[in-house]
Every structure is written in structure tokens, then in C-alpha cells.
Amino acid sequence: MAQNPKPTTILDSLGEEIIRIIAPVSTCMFMVVLLVTVLNTDSSPNITTIASIVYNETSSDSIWDKLKGALLNSLAFVAVITVTTFILVLLFYLRCTKFLKFYMGFSAFVVLGFMGGEIALILIRVFSFPIDCVTFVVILFNFAVVGVLAVFVPKMPILVTQGYMVVIGMLVAYWFTMLPEWTTWALLVALALYDLAAVLLPGGPLRLLVELAMTRDEEIPALVYEARPVNYHEVDPRTANVARTLWRGRNSGSGSGSVEISDSNSSPEVWLSDGGGGEGIETRVVVVGEGQNSEVLPELLAPLVNRELEGSGTRVDCGGEGNASMDGWAIEGIGLGSSGAIKLGLGDFIFYSVLVGRAAMYDFMTVYACYLAIIAGLGITLMLLAFYRKALPALPVSILLGVLFYFSTRLLLETFVVQCSVNLIMF
Amino acid sequence: MESGQSIRGGGAESTTGIVHRSSVPRQPIWPTIDGPLGLSDEESLSYARRFFKFGFLLLPWLWAVNCFYFWPVLRHSPAFPRIRDYVVRSAIGFAVFTVLLGSWALTFAIGGERLFGPVWKQLVMYNVAEKFGLTGWY
Numbered sequence: 001m002a003q004n005p006k007p008t009t010i011l012d013s014l015g016e017e018i019i020r021i022i023a024p025v026s027t028c029m030f031m032v033v034l035l036v037t038v039l040n041t042d043s044s045p046n047i048t049t050i051a052s053i054v055y056n057e058t059s060s061d062s063i064w065d066k067l068k069g070a071l072l073n074s075l076a077f078v079a080v081i082t083v084t085t086f087i088l089v090l091l092f093y094l095r096c097t098k099f100l101k102f103y104m105g106f107s108a109f110v111v112l113g114f115m116g117g118e119i120a121l122i123l124i125r126v127f128s129f130p131i132d133c134v135t136f137v138v139i140l141f142n143f144a145v146v147g148v149l150a151v152f153v154p155k156m157p158i159l160v161t162q163g164y165m166v167v168i169g170m171l172v173a174y175w176f177t178m179l180p181e182w183t184t185w186a187l188l189v190a191l192a193l194y195d196l197a198a199v200l201l202p203g204g205p206l207r208l209l210v211e212l213a214m215t216r217d218e219e220i221p222a223l224v225y226e227a228r229p230v231n232y233h234e235v236d237p238r239t240a241n242v243a244r245t246l247w248r249g250r251n252s253g254s255g256s257g258s259v260e261i262s263d264s265n266s267s268p269e270v271w272l273s274d275g276g277g278g279e280g281i282e283t284r285v286v287v288v289g290e291g292q293n294s295e296v297l298p299e300l301l302a303p304l305v306n307r308e309l310e311g312s313g314t315r316v317d318c319g320g321e322g323n324a325s326m327d328g329w330a331i332e333g334i335g336l337g338s339s340g341a342i343k344l345g346l347g348d349f350i351f352y353s354v355l356v357g358r359a360a361m362y363d364f365m366t367v368y369a370c371y372l373a374i375i376a377g378l379g380i381t382l383m384l385l386a387f388y389r390k391a392l393p394a395l396p397v398s399i400l401l402g403v404l405f406y407f408s409t410r411l412l413l414e415t416f417v418v419q420c421s422v423n424l425i426m427f
Numbered sequence: 428m429e430s431g432q433s434i435r436g437g438g439a440e441s442t443t444g445i446v447h448r449s450s451v452p453r454q455p456i457w458p459t460i461d462g463p464l465g466l467s468d469e470e471s472l473s474y475a476r477r478f479f480k481f482g483f484l485l486l487p488w489l490w491a492v493n494c495f496y497f498w499p500v501l502r503h504s505p506a507f508p509r510i511r512d513y514v515v516r517s518a519i520g521f522a523v524f525t526v527l528l529g530s531w532a533l534t535f536a537i538g539g540e541r542l543f544g545p546v547w548k549q550l551v552m553y554n555v556a557e558k559f560g561l562t563g564w565y
Contacts, residue, residue, distance in 0.1 A: 132532065157460055
């Protein structure tokens, strides 16, 4: 009496996939909000970074000055990011993968060790936690080194890798919330627009990167968060590797999917991939964004077959279960990693969290509004991905909705709520 | 006893058709906690060994990750004899290190100045950070 597979509902498949990407995004945002509320007082330090080299905002400037300064700052930042991304494309083109991997490991170490250490020190000072320096150094060292390993080593435990991605995103996001206010908002909008351009325009660096990676069938070195895939059946261990590419390839009847991964220094992108499984339709949505620090998540490449891209000249070869040779697969994008799960770039995590962190600096009402806006934006992006099946930027929709909600909450909703409360009408 | 049980199990499968045993398809046991997404048997051995050796560089957390990663090995010990050695040794190493570090940290935190005298002020982290100016942002 064989066990019948449980009938899977849409909640199990699609819902589970979405939850598995929304949960870490929410965790990251929540932790940044927590850090911001605990650590930020009125005297928040102003850091000098790339994002504020042009103009350093002080509270005594006029509104016009602040606006001009913020725009200049964000333009400068976007320019730097564009240049860096083009350099990344160039390095990738010249196959300097080792260097890129090394650079990513190094940046992960810097973020975890130095930024993590500084934030830990600030927390220790604020709470007067009686830890001694020896213990602190040992713990920090462990944390940072295992984090670098999680990024470098191809097969660390999934939970550990995911955890470290979220932590890195949180640390960088917190650091970004220390920018002056007007600069932050201008920067977010500028990055959303840049992302749109970089991914969709033909000359955009991210698009170039994706296409390069696709034609070469290589993985783009980047920091990406990969969600655990939703499995309905056990993959036979012996043929696991082969099977993974296989059922990705069996898109034949089920409307196939494409997965693209594109990662570049600062553009989040969204990829969608649908894999037809052996027994059922399994939808894998891949959202890939990109990380601030590009880092390779060395995972097995599992090329996907995309029927949709037939026109664009990629070879499509959908073999049956028997002939799975890597060469035969049409690569339309960088594989989803070994298991066809959703991937979201770290840049997305970071900028979503920056937005919510900044909202937290004003009031919790804006936090709730921005959180809902971002999650809604993420959902819309996923839907667009399912619809268009090509690389899409993940930042624009969420960020623009978030900014819109922030300003309307701050300017309109708050007055309404406060007046109602004060007059004891509701709330 | 084992053979008896398996025979019984086999008998149950063939004759009565009841039971749990017959309805559960044979599932392969994976050495890693990620199951089919994780490592194969051979890779697991090299990973376990490498994690164990690297842990000696003052990295007990790596030992803990090793144990976490190969948790099924600890649970179904007989199936993975060689991997199990490394994982058990990692677990012991982690436990020992944690006990040592924990006791030192607790003594430091609870004992405080009464126990250590003025040295405590020099060792505690927030003072060290102040001394070296580590908490300033650049």
C-alpha cells in the first residue's frame, strides 16, 4: 500500500515559498527597527561615507539647502555604485572569479567583524553588560570567521548561511540609517530608479551581468539569500545532483520557468523560476537581488530551461529524465543554486531595512505603514516576475510604495490619528 | 532480536498488509540536517573532518555548527561510523570549551570588583573600548 502524496494546496506550494522569503525580510527589518529604537537617541552620530561626501547635512540648514544637498549626495552615491557595478561586470567578463570571491569574503569579514563588533560594543556600553575583553574577542572572532565560511564554503548548513545573510543585511542597513535624513530618502528613491534602469535598460550594468552569466553558464558572484525550496517528494539521493537539474529541466509541460540570477553590486533583481517536478508542478520563484558586497554563494549550478527565451537565442534542450548532461541544458540564467529555491539579493534586504529603520526614527506608526507597503511591493514584484519571467528589479516597487506611505503617514495619517485620539473619538 | 523483528516486519508486509512499516516507503537517511539538499556521504566525511580540524583554531562555534549540521549522524549513529567520530569529537570539544569559557565569563561578571580588584575595571569590555576609542564611528 503505497502512500499517496498529500494533495497540495496553493497555500502549501506558493504560499510556503512566499513565506520563506518574507520571513527573513521581516526578521531583518524587525532587528533593524529594534537596533534603531534602542541605540538612537537625539544625538545620533553623523557618519561620513560615500553617501555624504558631497554635502553634510546639519539641522540648521534651510529646507532648500537640505534638498539640494540630499539630491547631490544621492547622485554621487548612485554614480559610485554605477561605476562599481561596471567594474564588477568587467572583472566578471575577464573571469577574475577568484578575486571577486576573495573580495566578497573580505567584505563579509569586515561587515561581521568590524561593524558587528562596533554595534556590539555600543550595545554593551548602553546596557553596561559586564563582559570582559577576552570573552568578547573570542566570541566576535568565532562569529566573524564562521560567517566568512558560511559565505565561502559551498555547502554550509542552510540555516547558518541564511542566518548570516540576514545578520549581514541587518548590520549594513543599520549603518546606513545613520545617514542624514533627507539624504536617506533621496538615496532610496535614487537607488530605486537606478535599479529600474540598470536591470531593464539594454545598456544597464546589471542586465549585462545577467546576460554574461547566462551565456557563460556561470554563477554571478554575489551575496544572495537563498530560501529553502519546498519539496513534495524525496529526491533520490544517488541521483540528487542530476535530479535537481533534471526536474528543473522537465519544464516541458508545466510552463517552465526561468531563473535568472543577476547580482551586481547594487541592484536587486528578481528572478522567477518555475520548475516542473517529477510528480507535481512545483513552482519555484526565484527572487534575486543583489548585495552590497558581492559574494559568491558557491552552490551547484543548476541551469534551468526556459522555453520563453527560445527567441533570444539560447539553446533549448529539454531532455527526458535520462539524459541530463550539463551541456544539453539551455542556460537562461544562473541556476537557482542546487535546489531551485527563491533567492533575494542582499541589497534588497538592506534597503528595505534602511527604509523601515528610518521610519522607526520618526514613530512606530510609520514603521507599520512602511512595513506593509514593502511587503505589498514584494508581493507585487513576485507576481510581475511570474508574469514576465525575466530578470526584474526588486527595489523600485517596494521602495516607492514605502516612501509614498511614509510621507502620507507622516503628513496626513498622523494628524488624523492624533486628533481623533485627543478628542477621544477612536484609537 | 533484530532479525526476529525484521522477519516479523517482513511477514507483516507480506501477509497482513497492515502496519506502518509497509506504508512508509524506504527513505534514505541523509548525513546532514539539510537532507537531500545537503551533502552526499563522501563529501560529508571530508566536511566533518575539515570542520573538526579548523575548530582547533579557537573556533568552538565551528564545532557547534559541525554538530548541528551532522545531527542525523548523531541520531542514527550506526549508519555513519566514520563521520560519527568527527562529530562526536566536535561535540565534546564544543562542550569543554563552552564550560571553560562560560565559567570564566560568569566568574568575571558575577565576581566583579570584589573578586578581581581594580584589574576588573581594566578588563571589562566597555572600558577597554573607551580606552581604545573603539565605539566612535570612524
